[in-house]
Amino acid sequence: MKTIKPKEIVKSIHxxxxxxxxxxxxxxxxxxxxxxIAQEQSLRTLTVTGQGSETIPTTLTQVQLGVEVEGPTxxxxxxxxxxxxxxxxxxxxxxxxxxxxTTGIRLSPNYRYDNRIRRLVxxxxxxxxxxxxxxxxxxxxxxxxxxxxxxxxxxxSFVAEDDAISTAQQxxxxxxxxxxxxxxxxxxxxxDLTPEEIVNIQINSASTPPPRLxxxxxxxxxxxxxxxxxxxxxxxxxxxxxxxxxxxx
Numbered sequence: 001m002k003t004i005k006p007k008e009i010v011k012s013i014h015x016x017x018x019x020x021x022x023x024x025x026x027x028x029x030x031x032x033x034x035x036x037i038a039q040e041q042s043l044r045t046l047t048v049t050g051q052g053s054e055t056i057p058t059t060l061t062q063v064q065l066g067v068e069v070e071g072p073t074x075x076x077x078x079x080x081x082x083x084x085x086x087x088x089x090x091x092x093x094x095x096x097x098x099x100x101x102t103t104g105i106r107l108s109p110n111y112r113y114d115n116r117i118r119r120l121v122x123x124x125x126x127x128x129x130x131x132x133x134x135x136x137x138x139x140x141x142x143x144x145x146x147x148x149x150x151x152x153x154x155x156x157s158f159v160a161e162d163d164a165i166s167t168a169q170q171x172x173x174x175x176x177x178x179x180x181x182x183x184x185x186x187x188x189x190x191x192d193l194t195p196e197e198i199v200n201i202q203i204n205s206a207s208t209p210p211p212r213l214x215x216x217x218x219x220x221x222x223x224x225x226x227x228x229x230x231x232x233x234x235x236x237x238x239x240x241x242x243x244x245x246x247x248x249x
Contacts, residue, residue: 044248044249045199045247045249046246046247046248046249047246047247048184048244049242049244049245050177050179050181050182050183050242051175051176051179051240052173052175052176052241052242053175054168054172055237055239056165056238057160057164057235057236057237058135058159058237059136059160059161059164059234060133060135060160061133061138062130062131062132062157062158063130063131063133063138063141063142063155064128064154064155065129065130065142065145065152065154066085066088066127066129066151066152067084067085067088067126067149067150067151067152068126068151069084069124069125069151070110070124071122072122072123073122074107074123077107077123078107078123078125080125081126082127084148084151085127085149088129088145088148088150089129091148092129095133095137095141097131097132097133097141098133099130099132102127102128103130104127105127106125106126107123107124108123108124108125109123110123126152128152135158135232135233135234138232139232158234159237165237165239169239169241171239172239172240173241177245181245184245184247188247195247196247197247198248199247200245200246202243202245204244205241
């Protein structure tokens, strides 16, 4: 029986493993990336936020007005409100106002307190409508509505047309994007760095502020003094946008 010496065993194991070890080490050397380098690569981005705005004229006027009547009985005030409201609505329809709708109907008792005793003295009723008209026609429409029977003007607000707002939103977004790119280029070139590509885009907003509101609540006495010759001027509305870019370098 042949005796195998320890040196021969070691030599045989070495011969078996010698083709495998270089291959294994080669695979490890291809897939391993030092953590410091990976972290540095992930941090080489610049984040900038650009601003854009467009100002457009408010060519439309949103009006809320109505009829308010007081009387001794609920039936009487309700009938009078219905009659005068119908006249106002017929007028507005004949003038082809936009988005005409009823926004409020109310009937409530009126009380008076004598020596801490509550006494019913009558009723009050209101019927409120809202509509939209071109600003250049608003003064004339308000005067005609009052003559037809309206006794209160709750508020007047000014807005731009929908198409003008949509166009302004697109322009504001474009301006915000260009502003963000210009900021990034200025910073990177100042640091002698070269921008490579945009890796993330975020649109933060592209909206309009709420319509400019003017409160002009009026009773019958004030409505009689309304001066239709006074022009209604809408002013301007500003559309703003923000765009955030993340750029690698």
